[in-house]
Amino acid sequence: xxxxGTKYQISKGIxxxxxSAETLTVVRNYGMTIQFTLGDGKGQGAMxxxxxxxxxxxxxxxQVKSKxxxxxxxxxxxxxx
Numbered sequence: 001x002x003x004x005g006t007k008y009q010i011s012k013g014i015x016x017x018x019x020s021a022e023t024l025t026v027v028r029n030y031g032m033t034i035q036f037t038l039g040d041g042k043g044q045g046a047m048x049x050x051x052x053x054x055x056x057x058x059x060x061x062x063q064v065k066s067k068x069x070x071x072x073x074x075x076x077x078x079x080x081x
Contacts, residue, residue: 002049004029008061019043024061 023039
């Protein structure tokens with residue numbers, strides 16, 4: 001599931017295809033297509049969700065965990081103990 005606001009780290013191997021940006025953030029999900037912005041104001045674009053999933057599978061993109069997600073996972077661990 002691709003959620004709006006999800007941020008991804010771009011691997012060194014494909015940065016050239018994304019204006020040498022460090023990150024890519026999903027801003028809209030149109031069903032079969034996502035729209036994204038690149039970090040440091042280096043642009044914007046769109047791609048099919050299948051292509052994004054392919055990049056994730058190849059580890060060309062890795063999800064950046066937000067502070068909120070980290071705090072929630074820590075809270076869940078504490079509650080489990």
